[in-house]
Amino acid sequence: MDYLESFSQWLMEDGKSPKTIESYCNDVKKFRLYLAEDGAGEQPLSRFSFVRYKQHLLDAAFKVSTINKKVNSLKVYNDYLESKGLVDDNYIQLRKDRVPIALGSEQVVEALTDAEVERVLAYIEDERKVSIRNRLIVHLLLYTAVRVSELVSIKVTDIDFIEHILIVRGKGGKVREIVIRKDLMMRIHHYLQGERQASKFHESPYLLVSQRSPKMHRGAVRDWLARISEDVGIKLHPHLFRRTCATLLLRRGVPIVTVSKILGHHSVDMTSKIYIQTSRKDKQDALDLL
Structure with a gap:
């Protein structure tokens, strides 16, 4: 089954913008590529595969903001899979799974004085x-x-x-x-x-x-x-x-x-x-x- 095409259509029907859809699909595509290279099987998403992928991103020293963006995309993907009956659980909880920002490293938003x-x-x-x-x-x-x-x-x-x-x-x-x-x-x-x-x-x-x-x-x-x-x-x-x-x-x-x-x-x-x-x-x- 072409999950990406169906996922993209689901996002479109939900009113997401083309840019948002492109961003979500790119993140899911990279996750699926990781699964293929890691030999994780045909299941589109599991708690085990998500945790492995998140650890891979941490080990590869991706920025926290980048990792959290990917986590968010996969949470939406999980929602899609569950709504279509392709998985039977919600494997990702943003509050628990997003990477916390270390104390003292709060982001300063760039703005003109x-x-x-x-x-x-x-x-x-x-x-x-x-x-x-x-x-x-x-x-x-x-x-x-x-x-x-x-x-x-x-x-x-x-x-x-x-x-x-x-x-x-x-x-x-x-x-x-x-x-x-x-x-x-x-x-x-x-x-x-x-x-x-x-x-x-x-x-x-x-x-x-x-x-x-x-x-x-x-x-x-x-x-x-x-x-x-x-x-x-x-x-x-x-x-x-x-x-x-x-x-x-x-x-x-x-x-x-x-x-x-x-x-x-x-x-x-x-x-x-x-x-x-x-x-x-x-x-x-x-x-x-x-």
Whole structure:
């Protein structure tokens, strides 16, 4: 039986995004390759084979985050197998089987400081160096916290110019609304009425167009940010602005539930684990309050 093809279809029916499906299937494919090389038999999954594979990953010195990602993928695979009657038990428990992070090695989420945000914004205001479209890209990334894939997929019709609302279609087809700041809305108008209107793709349904395409590619966004990184003095990439937006909102006292909804996360736990930056300075400032 082709478990992978059936697993992929099951994920698709569950509303998972193509990227998520690809990630899960790649992890399962590597697990199955290990089983084949290890001579573990035809059974698609067992507690014994999972524990052996996890130990193999540990012995091979994979990063903890990588191992835990694979454990999560195999847990979903286990759910699929059990739902289809291909295994008769749930062999993987995330709370027990994920590799704990050692004390003292908590992850510090990368985010721009207020001063660095000001430096980036000051740089992009130079009209000789940065186009109106690229200036808009930075402001959209920073002030809506959209993913780069969501950014390039924004259509003009996704923007409510009266209510100042942006409709974002995220992972798994989930839709969320984001309120657009007044100054950001003005930048959108400026781009639509000027630089974009002069483009040969001005009738494209997508907000962001390029010189050669009616829809800007996310790779072009990454490449441009990488190119200006040296001038700005900061290594820039799209997800950095999403992290920065979330971190700055939380530091300004915005409830984590609200931030989670802006980011489009399915749970507050995901927001707290991935996007809250707790630096040494944050901890010292907290203790100084005592």
